[in-house]
Amino acid sequence: MAITYLKSGRSDSARAEDDRRTRETVEAALADISARGDIAVREMAAKFDGYAPDSFRLSQDQIDALIATLTPREIEDIRFAQAQVRRFAQIQRDSMKDVEVETLPGVVLGHKHIPVQAVGCYVPGGKFPMVASAHMSILTASVAGVPRIIAATPPFQGKPNAAVIAAMHFAGAHEIYVLGGIQAIGAMALGTETIAPVDMLVGPGNAFVAEAKRQLFGRVGIDLFAGPTETMVIADDTVDAELCATDLLGQAEHGYNSPAVLVTNSRALAEGTLAEIERLLAILPTAVTAAASWRDYGEVILCDTHEEMLQVANEIASEHVQVMTDRDDWYLDSMVDYGALFLGPRTHVANGDKVIGTNHTLPTRRAGRYTGGLWVGKFIKTHTYQRVLTDDAAADIGRYCSRLCMIEGFVGHAEQANIRVRRYGGDNIPYGEAAQ
Numbered sequence: 017m018a019i020t021y022l023k024s025g026r027s028d029s030a031r032a033e034d035d036r037r038t039r040e041t042v043e044a045a046l047a048d049i050s051a052r053g054d055i056a057v058r059e060m061a062a063k064f065d066g067y068a069p070d071s072f073r074l075s076q077d078q079i080d081a082l083i084a085t086l087t088p089r090e091i092e093d094i095r096f097a098q099a100q101v102r103r104f105a106q107i108q109r110d111s112m113k114d115v116e117v118e119t120l121p122g123v124v125l126g127h128k129h130i131p132v133q134a135v136g137c138y139v140p141g142g143k144f145p146m147v148a149s150a151h152m153s154i155l156t157a158s159v160a161g162v163p164r165i166i167a168a169t170p171p172f173q174g175k176p177n178a179a180v181i182a183a184m185h186f187a188g189a190h191e192i193y194v195l196g197g198i199q200a201i202g203a204m205a206l207g208t209e210t211i212a213p214v215d216m217l218v219g220p221g222n223a224f225v226a227e228a229k230r231q232l233f234g235r236v237g238i239d240l241f242a243g244p245t246e247t248m249v250i251a252d253d254t255v256d257a258e259l260c261a262t263d264l265l266g267q268a269e270h271g272y273n274s275p276a277v278l279v280t281n282s283r284a285l286a287e288g289t290l291a292e293i294e295r296l297l298a299i300l301p302t303a304v305t306a307a308a309s310w311r312d313y314g315e316v317i318l319c320d321t322h323e324e325m326l327q328v329a330n331e332i333a334s335e336h337v338q339v340m341t342d343r344d345d346w347y348l349d350s351m352v353d354y355g356a357l358f359l360g361p362r363t364h365v366a367n368g369d370k371v372i373g374t375n376h377t378l379p380t381r382r383a384g385r386y387t388g389g390l391w392v393g394k395f396i397k398t399h400t401y402q403r404v405l406t407d408d409a410a411a412d413i414g415r416y417c418s419r420l421c422m423i424e425g426f427v428g429h430a431e432q433a434n435i436r437v438r439r440y441g442g443d444n445i446p447y448g449e450a451a452q
């Protein structure tokens with residue numbers, strides 16, 4: 017077994033120190049919002065985004081005025097992307113069936129799907145105005161039938177971004193707030209004098225946003241841990257270094273802390289990709305962030321076999337996993353831990369991010385071990401019900417229940433069963449004893 021790091025990223029201890037600082041910042045900020053409401057939110061918005069208007073909520077007139085600044089082409093492109101996201105989300109929703117079934121004679125069990133009643137969708141926008149994130153959370157919540165959808169996004173370069181606001185509006189947001197970071201997440205979850213709290217928070221964001229959602233989980237629901245973008249390219253010598261380097265940098269540009277990892281069994285491809293990345297960083301306009309990510313978090317891992325590559329890939333459980341090999345289907349069958357797969361050299365992560373229709377809000381920091389990405393089902397709660405229809409069923413299941421309760425010593429529980437066994441089955445069970 018030979019797995020060699022031709023390039024490694026930051027140490028685990030350095031990453032843990034970053035996490036500790038983020039955790040403390042978020043704790044203090046959420047406590048402040050909880051104590052001082054709108055005043056704290058306004059102070060943070062002024063401090064972090066230099067933006068504190070009379071109202072963070074946009075009026076319909078403001079929304080219309082922003083949309084009017086877009087070109088017909090921009091509007092058409094946003095609507096095209098939303099049509100793709102809606103189409104796939106609707107098919108996924110249709111795959112979720114209510115059930116009602118007679119499991120024993122006279123015993124009926126069922127479940128029904130009920131949308132979360134109020135959600136807060138975070139649309140990131142610190143470094144880039146992430147139009148696509150509006151489709152992913154707000155539109156998907158709309159398809160799920162969520163009755164109250166509120167949405168927040170930070171100002172971009174000091175003011176609301178027209179394309180993001182248009183996408184939020186077209187996707188079906190009922191309230192739009194120009195508010196970012198911990199202050200947006202805290203205000204939506206905890207509520208303030210001007211924002212009624214929601215039941216669930218969804219959407220991706222930077223480390224502060226993801227940590228704020230994590231800390232609020234329990235008080236509200238969250239979709240998943242969707243922090244700074246990660247990407248992995250699994251490639252063999254069926255593809256070239258330029259393609260691999262382009263795909264790694266394409267996601268490393270998200271921020272200064274976006275891991276991009278190449279896993280390969282080809283030394284020539286590994287070395288070629290390292291060289292291509294240096295060449296492209298010299299001409300990529302977003303190289304400032306992409307280069308920082310690559311320097312601190314980029315990795316090139318050389319393996320002997322596809323089995324080793326699979327093992328490494330499952331272990332890292334990257335948010336995006338691009339597979340460009342002579343056996344892509346084998347990876348589709350064998351990968352178990354990841355956010356989403358992108359199969360074959362024609363496929364790429366930017367398609368998934370922006371337009372193709374699958375959801376781009378995906379698990380990071382190895383959360384792919386226990387959850388997939390955001391999808392319509394995350395907005396749906398599955399609630400069960402039961403009904404006992406006949407006297408015989410009440411007595412038959414009741415006798416089991418009575419005895420099982422008494423094994424555990426739950427006499428009051430047993431009596432819930434016993435009273436039915438007496439009434440519907442005619443059994444003569446002394447109070448506080450098990451049925452025979």
Ligand SMILES: NC(=O)c1ccc[n+]([C@@H]2O[C@H](COP(=O)([O-])OP(=O)(O)OC[C@H]3O[C@@H](n4cnc5c(N)ncnc54)[C@H](O)[C@@H]3O)[C@@H](O)[C@H]2O)c1
Nearest residue numbers: 064140141142143170196197220221222244245270377378
């Ligand atoms: N996992 C996913 O599915 C996924 C999808 C898309 C984007 N993303 C990630 O979303 C992130 C977007 O990040 P972004 O920063 O551009 O936008 P963002 O909207 O997530 O965060 C901007 C906010 O961060 C806050 N902030 C900035 N510096 C701060 C500080 N020092 N202390 C407290 N708060 C601070 C500000 O309030 C600002 O409004 C990227 O990391 C990207 O990789 C993840």
Ligand SMILES: [Zn+2]
Nearest residue numbers: 245267270369
């Ligand atoms: Zn991306």
